[in-house]
Amino acid sequence: MKTQCSTNLADSRPGVPRPSFLAYLWLRMVNRTLMRKPYRVRPEAETAHQKMTVVDMHCDALLSNRDLLVWGRRGHVDLPRLRKGNIALQFFSIPTLAPVRAGIPWIPLELDAMTYLLAVERWPKKALGSTFERVMHAADMLRDLEARSEGLFHIIQSVPQLDAFLAAREENPNLTAGLLGVEGLHSLEGRLENLDAFYDAGVRTAGLVHLGGNDLGGSAHGRQQGGLTPFGEVVLRRMEEKRMLVDLAHASPALIDDILDRATRPVFISHTGLKGAHDNERNISDAQAGRIAEKGGVIGIAFFPWAIGPCTVQSIVRSVLYAVNLVGADHVGLGSDWDGMVATPFDASGVALLTDALLRHGLSEEDAAKIMGGNAIRVVRETLPEE
Numbered sequence: 373m374k375t376q377c378s379t380n381l382a383d384s385r386p387g388v389p390r391p392s393f394l395a396y397l398w399l400r401m402v403n404r405t406l407m408r409k410p411y412r413v414r415p416e417a418e419t420a421h422q423k424m425t426v427v428d429m430h431c432d433a434l435l436s437n438r439d440l441l442v443w444g445r446r447g448h449v450d451l452p453r454l455r456k457g458n459i460a461l462q463f464f465s466i467p468t469l470a471p472v473r474a475g476i477p478w479i480p481l482e483l484d485a486m487t488y489l490l491a492v493e494r495w496p497k498k499a500l501g502s503t504f505e506r507v508m509h510a511a512d513m514l515r516d517l518e519a520r521s522e523g524l525f526h527i528i529q530s531v532p533q534l535d536a537f538l539a540a541r542e543e544n545p546n547l548t549a550g551l552l553g554v555e556g557l558h559s560l561e562g563r564l565e566n567l568d569a570f571y572d573a574g575v576r577t578a579g580l581v582h583l584g585g586n587d588l589g590g591s592a593h594g595r596q597q598g599g600l601t602p603f604g605e606v607v608l609r610r611m612e613e614k615r616m617l618v619d620l621a622h623a624s625p626a627l628i629d630d631i632l633d634r635a636t637r638p639v640f641i642s643h644t645g646l647k648g649a650h651d652n653e654r655n656i657s658d659a660q661a662g663r664i665a666e667k668g669g670v671i672g673i674a675f676f677p678w679a680i681g682p683c684t685v686q687s688i689v690r691s692v693l694y695a696v697n698l699v700g701a702d703h704v705g706l707g708s709d710w711d712g713m714v715a716t717p718f719d720a721s722g723v724a725l726l727t728d729a730l731l732r733h734g735l736s737e738e739d740a741a742k743i744m745g746g747n748a749i750r751v752v753r754e755t756l757p758e759e
């Protein structure tokens with residue numbers, strides 16, 4: 373399949389990421405896995421897992437400074453590990469700001485850790501000075517991966533592309549697809565037309581906010597905890613017109629409610645936990661989970677301790693089962709946050725461990741298949757452009 377991109381690949385092609393020892397050390401320290409390999413999955417669970425269309429709705433592997441064509445000994449996601457995990461579709465998100473301050477009053481508000489990370493990873497100068505350019509560069513990186521993959525990796529931008537990919541994957545299980553997303557639309561830099569530029573670069577999903585509030589709305593981690601702003605409302609409408617998938621992750625409770633009040637299409641929350649299973653500022657309430665399900669959306673359960681508690685398969689399953697009991701098996705999915713500066717129990721090659729655990733907890737193969745990816749595929753198909 374060919375993707376349509378308006379950007380000239382030859383001009384912007386980032387090529388194979390150039391390793392930097394500092395970035396290597398930093399990312400090795402933060403993107404850890406706690407379980408040792410080989411991962412042990414019961415043969416009957418492995419057989420069931422291989423029949424499923426598995427989807428993970430959130431990773432930050434584009435920041436990982438590795439060549440994603442090669443099986444990495446650090447971090448969580450690359451194409452060989454996605455293949456080993458039988459993951460058909462991986463969402464690749466682009467975060468562009470990581471405030472350093474996190475409650476330390478003497479650190480200036482605007483100090484951004486990502487600028488330093490991207491500098492040691494040798495991103496282009498223009499991307500260091502602009503969050504908009506960070507998105508555009510990361511989108512180039514994913515397109516470059518597609519171009520170098522010799523047909524094994526496809527960026528999905530429309531329903532026909534998704535259907536053609538899934539049909540092709542029936543014949544060749546080595547195929548993997550990616551869906552490109554943006555974490556925080558402060559990267560529009562206040563200009564609605566930049567959403568068109570993101571769309572043209574292949575972006576099909578975005579969360580309005582990330583680790584701090586911005587000119588679109590309030591963050592779960594911000595001081596203001598505000599709702600949707602007038603600019604946020606304009607962007608939300610434009611995202612729906614363009615058939616982009618709206619992500620509620622990191623939004624403040626007021627912003628989640630405002631978006632749910634206005635959304636006319638299914639929305640999703642890519643990587644979260646539920647307050648009822650593990651209470652903290654970033655997780656959603658039972659009522660919000662219910663409203664996401666009512667809209668036909670899907671709740672992606674994250675794999676890292678902040679969202680679910682102890683870094684174990686059991687914690688992920690506990691949150692998944694809590695959500696299933698609350699909203700039903702049709703509205704729960706996976707949103708690992710692999711390579712998102714978090715520790716997770718296993719990397720992308722080990723996701724069959726979850727299928728195994730869900731079946732052991734008494735879920736039917738049919739319900740497990742929905743959670744492992746069927747629900748995410750449904751929402752993507754209902755949301756993305758039809759041509």
Ligand SMILES: [Zn+2]
Binds near residue numbers: 621643709712
């Ligand atoms: Zn996140």
